[in-house]
Amino acid sequence: MAQYYSRRNLNFLLYEVFNATELTHYPYYSAHDRETFDMTIDAVTQIGDTLMFPHFRDLDRNQPELKNGKVTVHPKVGEYLKAMGDAGLIGTGFSFEDGGQQLPEIVNSVLGFILMAANNGMMYTGLTSGAARLIATFASEELKQTYVEKMLGGKWQGTMALTEPQAGSSLSDITTSATPQADGSYRIKGQKVFISAGDHDQCENIIHLMLARIDGAPKGTKGISLFVVPKYRLDGADNDVTSTGIYHKLGQRGVPAMHLTMGDNDDCHGWLVGEPHRGLNYMFQMMNEARIGVGMTGAAIASAAYEASLQYAKERPQSRRLNQKTALDSPQIPIIQHPDVKRMLLLQKAVVEGSLSLLMETARCADIAHASEDPEEKEKYHLMLELLTPVAKTYPTEMGMVAVSNGLQVLGGYGFTEDFPLEQLYRDIRITPIYEGTTGIQSQDLLGRKMTMKGGKPVQFLFGEVAKTIAEAETHENLKPYAQKLKAELGRLQEVTMALMPFAMQGDIERFLMDATLYMEMFGINTIAWQWLKQAVVAQRTIVTQNPDGEELAFYEGKIHTMKFFFHYEVPKTLGLAVRLKDNEVLTIATEKEVVL
Template sequence: MPIYEVPVREMQFLIHDVLQTQNYSNLPGFADATPDFIDAVLGEAAKFNEQVVQPLNVVGDKEGCTRHDDGSVTTPTGFREAYKQFCEQGLGSIAMDPEYGGQGLPIFLAYATMEMTTSANHSFGMYPGLSGGAWRAIHAAASDEQKQTYLPKMTSGEWTGTMNLTEPQCGTDLGLIRSKAVPQEDGTYKISGQKIWISAGEHDMAYNIIHLVLARIEGAPEGIKGISLFIVPKFILDENGEPGERNPVSCGGLEEKMGIHGNATCVMNYDGATGYIVGEEHKGMRAMFIMMNEARLGVGLQGYASSEVAYQNAAAFARDRLQSRSITGAKNPDGPADPIIVHPDVRRMLMDTKAFTEAGRALVFWASLQADLEHKAEDEATRQKAGDYMALLTPVIKGYLTHRGYQATNDSLQLFGGSGFVEEWGMSQFVRDCRISTIYEGTNGIQALDLVGRKLMADGGRAWQTYFAEIDQLVEDLDGKEDLQVFVDGLRDTKTKLADATQWMGANAMANFDNAGAGSFDYLCLFGLTSLAHMWLLMAKSAAEQKDESDPFFANKLITGRYFVERILPEADAHLAKLKTGADSMMALEAAAF
């Protein structure tokens, strides 16, 4: 049976020591988030996820969801009861607006608890995760009346939400959407069409489900400019704001998937369902991107959250599994063999995973603090910089953390040898569940194109120039400090390579757009390595300041970080070299030759 223990100490280190969030007590919601309060929230959330959510992980994988003849869907045994407890503990409303019943606490605290739920049970965590994204889209783009109508019960978790984008003929290219919206005299619309791969589209965990649906109003412009966004509730609300008549929207089937079996991935049929437009006509993508960006950060979190739980199980196995003798002499002379953790190649897989996971967590926590600053900082310059960082790093976080997280989860299975391929150990489920993270909410190839094609060029390159300058300043400030020099040198060297890649892209992409496409994924990986090196320098600075012989935590942190610099950062050279080859050899073969 797989294990999972929430890494509370790691989270506390980042929140209190590295990010020093207590220094932001002047911002809304931060005054209440004292270190003691944060620790209490982390402790209670850890207990719930370890004792209630994690034991349901294997249950969800084996049982899956069941669709009935009437179109209703039953979630795996225990999911419904666990979700009720999740809502009662307020875990879904931590950072939501108090005007609608939320707690108004910092976003970083919500992400910390989200990590716990994802590591404990990926499928279960998707239900409140998707609902939170829908909540934010409505909060940002809907009318005051719509907010008052839907947000309070979505905040409490009584109602959940979804995002409905994909159709059978289109995934990423949303300009091909065919779902139509016909205006009615009362100001509503009749929505017709089919959506596929809709996570949590139908289930028994909440009574009403508020679907956010992209559709095209009759006569709208072709392509993405003609798409509008609609609220389409499962039940139409009566004059008292309570669910009344059933809307003609239904689950036509459940997908049979490689993983995340405990989440209901639905084919949704809209047969003239009543919908309410969100914002302006033909401006639906603007609102939907709010939800998509929220979801992309959450998916990036899934990348390192999967590697965290996989690592914990792999480390435990490596300490206990006896196999062969150490090549430097027996380490367990009284036993028949040594534990496999003595073998360097086993250590390689564990250290790769550990070094990535700790930096990935730091990057997501740091980014979530930027999200807080973007909305709550007192001065415009701070808000602008935080917003720039969020826009720039969202594709990096989604793309690189899931790419690396899947690799780390695979390595953790590999460490088990043949046992990893056997279901009773649970490693197969971690790999199967994690695999979707590189695909949904925009494949990692799309994230790379977004980074190179949109984010680098935005506002004349202001975001990356500011970010590079911040790294340069940090390197200058810490250069010469003995405990940190390896981290300083590693970050400086990798950022220099990223700057070189950025200049190469600027000089060569316009001459041949295929150069940008051919190098985009390597560029994303190079950016990801730089961002993780940035996080390791911040963590190393805090660890070095607190290093104490009586507490190995900080010394171990520095060892892990040094491993990252020495064994993982050299990958930057390969990414830069591949990027600079351009597109010629990649595009040379005729399609028929493949």
């Protein structure tokens, strides 16, 4: 089946562009080869085809409900969790020691892409693996032995419980409290909101990884600790975690978003993960993983929309070629032949395949940073991972929305109906720029922290990698103009960056970060242009050295054509962004005489 993603494109990126099998040369990944990678991808695709994609609409139409204190979700969720747990697919990225398959993240991440493309309303297992990884990495051996196996087995659901009604993304303002108890546990009291998969009836227990402040802890982020807070304690007793409310959402309706209250009866217990007051540091591991996961979800939803609109455009006849003087009684042509429809499809392809490439680049950085035994190599790829993470979260989600909107437009009026999947995908993707730190937060992270980190070393490393791609492209005459365009774009980005830095040096942080989101947009376009040039280099080299024909030749030529489209249609947008970013007119910073809105 797999009508929701392109396996050919996935294989191209995984094996031809990023040479994922080279990672098996590191001892940590040496148990694997292409066969094990493909077997895992096949297994996940099988689950996508049978348990997920066929129920895409049904999960949306039969969303979770909270009645009499219990949350019911679609019964297919339980089948999905069991299948994933039984096949060992929740812990594919975990070490063998922790009960996982020790797969490289570049492979593990594409598994998430396949699952979310099949049905993003079943995002349960990604939450569980992230929570279990926190326990496996930072918790005591006792907590690891208690929780990790059952979470990876699909029996226990994991969550990330951060947000509170009064705090939102400002985690320094959380008020959930933790009071030490004689038995070594902590009594938890407070509220959490928007907790995805925070309660449901298709698993045996819900395990919250929860931020709280120990009594007497310092104010601000330095006083926050991390706790394991289960719905049920090990003896089966209720742990005083109450489902107070359920949010009925615009999209992603298959996953309940919960309002939880802890300690109404002063009987909610949590167990400290790691050391006191280090909870936010620990949680950032899961948050960074989740940010890349959300970016992958954006790319996945856009992929499903692209595949659906591409199929429709090939099959839907309407009108005739504008330059052909044909009789009105002559056959209509498929709409894919109309230039404006072709433009929308090319935009979708450029966004989906460019985003997936960036996400795999980011995952590869994580793999090398983790597995390398060379300190310099380890530092290089760790810093590149830090720099690319906010971009990998933002571009696929923001431009994924644009891509899905274009997909809906391809279908015209039919796209706005429930008879086709585009209207649901359009609703589903809207949450992705909000999840795990909004676009504004990611943009401030990029410009305010990552660009200046370690004296600019992450940017130097990244630009060094881009320069390698440019040099390779310049060896092919048909790619040389695009290599030169990208070189010019990097110069423009550096110019904008230098224009903004004086504000940071003067301590005028509001002015420095005022248009950080526009900076992110410009940075993202440059990064995706690099990914498309990288793909075009591989495609052109293959055409020259292997002389493919038929569908294979068309595939590689399609890569080069889409690269050209991105450079001619998307890259020029940086011109306007650069003008605004260097403009000294301030229009959005609060003043004594506030503008009436």
